[in-house]
Amino acid sequence: MTTEELKIHITELLPAATFEEGGEWLNINVEPKDWHSIALQLRNDPALFFDYLFCVTCIDWKTHLTMVYHVSSTKYRHCIVIKAKLDAAAPAIETVSDIWQTANFNEREAYEMFGVNFINHPDLRLLILPDGWEGKRPMLKDFEDPVNMIKL
Amino acid sequence: MNDSSNNSGFSSIPPPAGGGGGAGSGEAVQIYETPGGGIVLSKLDDVINWARSNSLWPLTFATSCCGIEMMAVASAKYDFSRFGFEVARASPRQADVIIIAGTIVNKMAPVLKRLYDQMADPKYVIAMGACAISGGPFFYNTYSVVKGADHVIPVDVYVAGCPPRPEALLHALISLQEKIKSGLTREQIQVPKPTAAGDKLHQL
Numbered sequence: 001m002t003t004e005e006l007k008i009h010i011t012e013l014l015p016a017a018t019f020e021e022g023g024e025w026l027n028i029n030v031e032p033k034d035w036h037s038i039a040l041q042l043r044n045d046p047a048l049f050f051d052y053l054f055c056v057t058c059i060d061w062k063t064h065l066t067m068v069y070h071v072s073s074t075k076y077r078h079c080i081v082i083k084a085k086l087d088a089a090a091p092a093i094e095t096v097s098d099i100w101q102t103a104n105f106n107e108r109e110a111y112e113m114f115g116v117n118f119i120n121h122p123d124l125r126l127l128i129l130p131d132g133w134e135g136k137r138p139m140l141k142d143f144e145d146p147v148n149m150i151k152l
Numbered sequence: 153m154n155d156s157s158n159n160s161g162f163s164s165i166p167p168p169a170g171g172g173g174g175a176g177s178g179e180a181v182q183i184y185e186t187p188g189g190g191i192v193l194s195k196l197d198d199v200i201n202w203a204r205s206n207s208l209w210p211l212t213f214a215t216s217c218c219g220i221e222m223m224a225v226a227s228a229k230y231d232f233s234r235f236g237f238e239v240a241r242a243s244p245r246q247a248d249v250i251i252i253a254g255t256i257v258n259k260m261a262p263v264l265k266r267l268y269d270q271m272a273d274p275k276y277v278i279a280m281g282a283c284a285i286s287g288g289p290f291f292y293n294t295y296s297v298v299k300g301a302d303h304v305i306p307v308d309v310y311v312a313g314c315p316p317r318p319e320a321l322l323h324a325l326i327s328l329q330e331k332i333k334s335g336l337t338r339e340q341i342q343v344p345k346p347t348a349a350g351d352k353l354h355q356l
Contacts, residue, residue, distance in 0.1 A: 130259060138295050145295040148258065152292035 001047070001078050009048065010080070013041055025070075026080045032067075035084050036094040042071060042080075043099050049073045050080070053096065056106035058114040060141045065091045065114060071100075086116065095121040113139035197335070204248070204274060205332035206236040208325075211247035213267065216254030218281040218315040225325075230318040232325055244270040249328065251321075252307075255283040255290060256298040268305040274339050276332070278324055279307045282314040289314065308337050 001009065003026045010017060010028065017038070020027035030038050042050040055070035065086040072079040084093055095118040097103040107118045108127040115137040118124055126133055136143050144151075210232075214222055225232050226240055233239070241247040244267045256264055268275070279301050282288025287299035298304060308331060311324035331337045 128259075143295070148295045150292050150299070 001076060006048075006078060006080060009045075010042075013045060013048075014038060020083070023081060028080060028082050030082055030084050032084045032086060032093040035082075036096060036099075038082070039069075039096045039099050042082075049075045051075070051100075053100035053102050053106075056103060056110060058110045058116055058139070060088075060114065060139065062088070062141055064088050065116065067093055067110070067116065069096070090117070091115060092117040092119055094119045097121060113137055115140070198333075201333050201335060201340075205329040208237055208248045208276065208328070208332075209246060210237055210240050211244055211250045211267065211271070212240045212242050213250050213264075214253040215256060215260060216283065218253035218283070221315045221318055221321060222251055222253040222280065225318045225321045230322060232322060235322070235325055235329065237325055244268075245272060247271055248274070249276040249278060250305075251278045251280050252284040252301045253280045253315075255288075256301050256304065257296045258298060259296070261298050261304045264301065264304050274337075276309075276328055276337060276339070277301075277305055277307045278309045278311065278321075278328060280311050280313075280321060280324070281316055282312065285310050285312065306338055 006026050007019060010026070014028075014030075016031075016034070018029045020029060042048055050071040050073050052074050053069060053071050055068070057068040057070075059066040059068065065088055067084045067086060069082045069084075070079060071082065086093060091114065093116065095103065095107055097107060097118075098120075104121075104123065105127060107116075107121055108124060110116045111118060111121075111124055112126045112129050112133070129138070135145075138145070214220075224230060226237075237249075244250075248271070250268060250271065252264070268277070279285050283290065283297070284301045284307075287294075287297050290297040291299055301307060309324045309328045311320050313320050316324075328337075332340070335341070
């Protein structure tokens with residue numbers, strides 16, 4: 001499906017979804033509490049068939065965090081981007097690792113780098129950071145490490 | 153390692169009587185006595201250093217984009233086997249020189265140290281590119297990068313660039329060979345003997 005066709009189809013499927021213009025792919029904003037059910041619909045809809053989550057990213061905007069999910073279909077070769085705005089003080093969103101297995105490690109990385117709490121994640125522990133990592137999450141904008149970091 | 157290889161190319165000790173080599177041969181091996189009771193074969197050291205410098209096998213150790221340039225130097229267009237860097241070895245036991253081609257992060261540092269410790273003497277280190285020299289583009293505002301591989305292991309030759317051109321790495325490799333031939337690598341001058349020659353090496 002083209003981006004326009006995807007937009008029409010997803011508007012029918014998810015009337016509450018809002019779209020963001022200007023990207024290469026269709027950008028959909030969702031509420032964090034709706035994300036898991038929306039993900040299930042995107043995965044199971046026969047015309048969409050988003051069976052592959054190929055990127056999970058988090059962005060620190062200082063005022064809030066944004067989770068960004070890129071999903072594609074290996075059958076139809078179309079992609080969309082889903083964004084969810086999270087609270088900076090206690091970022092939390094439901095896991096989708098039960099829908100797409102790749103989310104398991106990607107969410108662990110977002111957890112250790114940004115401190116996002118993935119509700120119902122089966123194995124939410126550090127992925128790359130050394131064991132016993134204490135303190136703040138290193139990818140947050142206000143992260144400081146007086147021992148290893150030289151500030152410019 | 154043979155202790156005598158620490159003292160090559162000096163000429164300030166007069167050869168003891170009868171210490172010369174074969175009659176009529178100017179290139180014969182000269183035998184010198186050292187205060188420690190040992191002997192030094194100066195010409196043999198030159199030969200050993202020459203041989204070592206022309207058969208340096210690098211360890212395949214690439215941690216980021218400098219590794220791509222190192223592969224270019226290894227492949228047909230630049231071909232460091234012309235200079236005796238014959239084959240890259242995947243095992244530190246068989247490697248003579250480690251080319252640190254890329255960023256060293258805090259998690260990688262113990263691995264680099266272990267690889268260096270596993271290499272057999274004599275061993276040499278080239279720091280390739282800005283990251284290996286100083287952390288380079290990751291010097292400021294990063295929590296994970298070691299600001300220079302020489303915080304972890306001693307380095308013989310630094311080659312600047314981000315990444316360096318293949319010619320620059322070739323130049324570094326040839327510089328290392330020159331250093332070995334002149335007996336002035338870090339390892340060769342590490343334990344200077346209490347001789348006049350040792351003092352002379354100190355002054356260099």
